[in-house]
Amino acid sequence: MANFTPIKKKEKNIFYDPNLSKRHAKAKIFKGIAISALIMSLLFLFIFLSDMVNKGVGAFKQTYIQVEVTYNAKTLKDTRQLIERKYRTLISRAWLRDIPRLVKENPELMNTTQVVWALADDQVDMYMKNQYYKIRPKHKATLLELIENNRVEKHFNTIFFTKGDSKIAENSGILSAMIGTILTLLVTMAVAFPIGVATAVYLEEFADPNSKLSSFIEININNLAAIPSILFGLLGLAIFINLFGMPRSSALVGGLTLALMTLPIIIVSSRAALRSVPASIRQAGYGLGLTKIQVVRDHVLPLAFPGVMTGSIIGLAQAMGETAPLIIVGMIAFIPDSPTSILDAATVMPAQIFTWAGMPEVAYIERTAAGILVLLSVLISFNAFAVYLRKKFEVKW
Amino acid sequence: MKKNDVKIDVKKLNLWYGSKQALQDLNIEIYENQITALIGPSGCGKSTFLRCLNRMNDLVSSAKIEGEVVIDSKNIYDKDVDEVSVRKRIGMVFQQPNPFPKSIYENVAYAPLKHGLVSKGKECDALVEKSLRSAGIWEEVKDILTQPGTSLSGGQQQRLCIARTIAVKPDVILMDEPTSALDPISTEKIEALMLELKKDYTIVTVTHNMQQAARIADMTAFFHLGDLVEYDETETIFLNPTKQKTEDYITGRFG
Numbered sequence: 118m119a120n121f122t123p124i125k126k127k128e129k130n131i132f133y134d135p136n137l138s139k140r141h142a143k144a145k146i147f148k149g150i151a152i153s154a155l156i157m158s159l160l161f162l163f164i165f166l167s168d169m170v171n172k173g174v175g176a177f178k179q180t181y182i183q184v185e186v187t188y189n190a191k192t193l194k195d196t197r198q199l200i201e202r203k204y205r206t207l208i209s210r211a212w213l214r215d216i217p218r219l220v221k222e223n224p225e226l227m228n229t230t231q232v233v234w235a236l237a238d239d240q241v242d243m244y245m246k247n248q249y250y251k252i253r254p255k256h257k258a259t260l261l262e263l264i265e266n267n268r269v270e271k272h273f274n275t276i277f278f279t280k281g282d283s284k285i286a287e288n289s290g291i292l293s294a295m296i297g298t299i300l301t302l303l304v305t306m307a308v309a310f311p312i313g314v315a316t317a318v319y320l321e322e323f324a325d326p327n328s329k330l331s332s333f334i335e336i337n338i339n340n341l342a343a344i345p346s347i348l349f350g351l352l353g354l355a356i357f358i359n360l361f362g363m364p365r366s367s368a369l370v371g372g373l374t375l376a377l378m379t380l381p382i383i384i385v386s387s388r389a390a391l392r393s394v395p396a397s398i399r400q401a402g403y404g405l406g407l408t409k410i411q412v413v414r415d416h417v418l419p420l421a422f423p424g425v426m427t428g429s430i431i432g433l434a435q436a437m438g439e440t441a442p443l444i445i446v447g448m449i450a451f452i453p454d455s456p457t458s459i460l461d462a463a464t465v466m467p468a469q470i471f472t473w474a475g476m477p478e479v480a481y482i483e484r485t486a487a488g489i490l491v492l493l494s495v496l497i498s499f500n501a502f503a504v505y506l507r508k509k510f511e512v513k514w
Numbered sequence: 515m516k517k518n519d520v521k522i523d524v525k526k527l528n529l530w531y532g533s534k535q536a537l538q539d540l541n542i543e544i545y546e547n548q549i550t551a552l553i554g555p556s557g558c559g560k561s562t563f564l565r566c567l568n569r570m571n572d573l574v575s576s577a578k579i580e581g582e583v584v585i586d587s588k589n590i591y592d593k594d595v596d597e598v599s600v601r602k603r604i605g606m607v608f609q610q611p612n613p614f615p616k617s618i619y620e621n622v623a624y625a626p627l628k629h630g631l632v633s634k635g636k637e638c639d640a641l642v643e644k645s646l647r648s649a650g651i652w653e654e655v656k657d658i659l660t661q662p663g664t665s666l667s668g669g670q671q672q673r674l675c676i677a678r679t680i681a682v683k684p685d686v687i688l689m690d691e692p693t694s695a696l697d698p699i700s701t702e703k704i705e706a707l708m709l710e711l712k713k714d715y716t717i718v719t720v721t722h723n724m725q726q727a728a729r730i731a732d733m734t735a736f737f738h739l740g741d742l743v744e745y746d747e748t749e750t751i752f753l754n755p756t757k758q759k760t761e762d763y764i765t766g767r768f769g
């Protein structure tokens with residue numbers, strides 16, 4: 118205690134750094150730039166999404182009008198006569214055309230008169246949604262009277278999810294494009310996944326990394342990833358359609374073309390996943406006298422599986438949004454009926470969106486936006502599934 | 515000390531990694547049912563030599579090997595010998611415990627099932643128990659056989675790896691610094707286990723720990739820059755080495 122000397126109050130700070138404030142300022146600026154970049158990207162995303170939701174959400178409701186329908190032999194021959202003359206322009210032509218089929222399925226309707234909710238014409242629908250519309254004053258008066266009597270209602274738009282494309286806006290839906298997308302992606306996955314994973318396994322586990330062959334393959338894979346997608350479409354057109362004679366516009370050709378594009382993504386991500394499996398696992402296997410195939414199949418691949426799946430799903434999601442190569446192979450066709458096999462003519466969701474975006478009718482605008490919303494939600498759920506898979510099968514060390 | 519039979523006879527073994535020679539003209543006889551320790555500074559070739567004994571160096575594409583490694587009167591580098599079947603009889607335990615990310619049971623059972631040593635069911639259960647008992651870990655894991663091997667502690671994992679190696683019924687167990695990643699208590703357990711195992715197996719171990727070599731090894735080989743400098747009974751190496759280099763290394767003057 119006696120030897121204790123109190124510290125002088127104004128002791129020099131030996132840790133004093135003359136550049137401290139400068140350094141802090143620099144760090145602050147750097148951080149600020151990073152954050153503003155983040156905010157910018159979030160803002161763009163938000164604007165895009167809110168615009169789409171704003172425009173597209175209307176398409177999920179469709180206007181229906183309560184009218185009397187008279188079913189008899191005469192009206193079924195000329196479907197315009199099914200309803201009173203003054204309502205004719207307000208009701209969808211497509212809906213009226215569909216009545217004879219309905220009567221065929223339900224013969225008890227014959228020679229009766231029923232009050233039903235009939236699908237409204239797209240111009241009426243636009244009027245109800247406060248969009249630009251074109252209705253003659255005479256018909257508008259009728260419509261206003263109907264509204265007055267609560268005979269006009271907006272119902273959930275089942276047509277959008279149960280029908281294919283149509284030249285009549287209120288009758289068009291995204292179902293055939295969705296089925297086309299599913300069929301196309303099934304072909305893509307069936308081709309690209311096994312080939313991609315097998316290639317990655319060969320390159321990572323079997324090939325001599327220093328050999329000329331593997332570096333040649335590697336260069337080609339990287340080139341494949343860099344080729345503009347429209348060229349893949351031309352390749353698909355030249356090889357699958359012209360050379361092999363596969364049916365044009367079919368999910369088979371589209372799927373094969375997309376498989377070519379997805380391959381490099383799957384190969385690269387699978388290789389990374391295989392490479393991240395610790396060498397000690399392979400050593401352990403070989404040390405027990407296991408063959409290469411046993412080690413790769415039973416120990417390395419299961420560990421690489423989450424990474425392989427993540428890469429494949431992301432590749433698939435990218436293929437799903439691809440339009441350009443599919444236009445070349447004819448998958449932008451007008452497809453009112455859903456394809457039933459991979460050989461039928463089909464279209465895909467982004468191509469359907471592209472078609473609708475070019476239509477002159479206002480009603481197609483909201484369908485375009487709604488189509489984008491459906492596509493986006495499928496894509497997001499794909500990516501969420503990839504994240505889930507990775508989390509679920511990830512092995513903790 | 516009574517000399518046992520020669521288990522592994524290495525003759526004029528040379529190894530190159532690319533153009534760099536890693537082992538030079540090694541001649542060494544390893545005796546049955548003994549622990550042979552390989553010591554020497556880092557990069558002296560002792561691990562490389564160990565990996566020659568079960569042809570693990572075949573996995574390194576740049577490695578080129580000349581010479582003979584005769585095990586039970588058959589040179590394992592003969593053209594008619596398959597390296598996979600060599601490794602079935604010459605097991606290996608590594609520096610880092612490396613259990614498969616599967617259950618404890620599957621860790622032990624996988625290789626014997628694949629090799630057709632046992633069939634699924636009771637026979638396999640018995641082998642798993644026997645192997646885990648031999649590795650001195652049965653009591654600790656018998657109730658958690660379905661849990662992943664990676665959930666065990668480091669020392670337990672290493673004993674699991676030894677059990678896995680024993681399950682294949684090898685003649686020789688190679689150990690590449692089996693305790694260098696473990697704490698002293700786990701190390702002690704592994705050492706006791708090695709002394710127990712040498713009754714049934716021939717053990718060759720690489721170690722950086724001189725005391726460990728002195729404690730458990732019957733024979734000790736000192737490597738330096740790819741040369742086998744001295745090989746003798748452990749007592750002689752540590753108390754009365756004939757080469758100056760050996761003495762320098764053991765007394766801590768270099769390395």
